[in-house]
Amino acid sequence: MPKVKAKRQSVSLDMTAMCDVAFLLLTFFMLTAKFRPEEAVTITPPSSISEKPLNSKEGLLMVSVSPEGGVYLATDDQMAREFMLERMANRYGIAVTAEMKKNFMSSEIVGYPLGAMRQILSMKPSEAKDKGLTKGIPIDSTNNELSYWVGYAKLSNPELKVAIKGDQNANYKVFADIVATLQAQNINIFQLVTGPENKPK
């Protein structure tokens, strides 16, 4: 009986096709990539059937709510950011050094009480985040710092649109507090940021 001989197969295989696919995918992802903006906390917004994309030519003031109820503020308007820092520091008598300003401008997000501002801005934004110092802006009725931040941002650029991005598991009460704070400043139109969802038939 002839033995079935296992043929010695070449270990070299043609990877050209695989390369083609790989680079095709690479091109696709590179072209569609839109970098995730820096987030102080991970927020998963709830989904809605709304189809309006989130964009604003006039600038956007984003109030984020973490699952634990921390409130964070971000804006894409650089002028307003600088203005906010100056006014807030002025209000609370904090001397802003060039380094503090650099750290403030390089971090997208404000999320700490004014009392901790000096400490946080003296370190790099990522460092402050790692140390867990960015717990949110106080919005209690006794110490409503969010109201000042928003007030100054609006003063710098009255056209800023206010968007609220809440985590789906954030408590409704925080949202109600934010809306009340903003309404006290006569801001009555909010963009609620949500994930997309298919329309039911």
Place this chain on the structure above:
Amino acid sequence: MAEIDSSGGGKKDGGKKRSKKMSTKIDMTPMVDLGFLLITFFMLTTTLAKPVTMQLNMPDKTDTKETSPVKLSETLTVCPDADKVYYYQGIPTEAGTVMQVTNYSATGIRKVIADLKAKVGTNFTIVIKPTKKAKYRNLIDMLDECAITNNKRYALLEIDPDTEALIKRSGK
């Protein structure tokens, strides 16, 4: 490994003379490595689902202009809770007011709203009073239901003690 081999072999002839036929074998391994590294990077950093927004208009508190009252019979009050929705028609303090409960599914609150809207007509108004236990998601779900059922008339209010008492009384 990955290589293009189209050479006819350049060294067969022997001799020192550099032949024009250079080997076209290229080791593509580093290139492929880099390619996959980049793919991984872009796949992880990309966000395909772009966020969308729904606009919420709240009434101007400084506006003292008298608004037209809505009829009780044309109003539905919903109280989104953590995993269920309470709803009632009428005044919470009245004994005749019945608190009912349903869920967020298509056959739940959506059906309630759609049925009532069909009965009442264009003046149908939804009053949303989220309970203390409600999550942000529940509010968005509720606003979404209003959008799905094509209701433009809705108001977002704080929950009042009367409504809370009614929920408690209903025991649901």
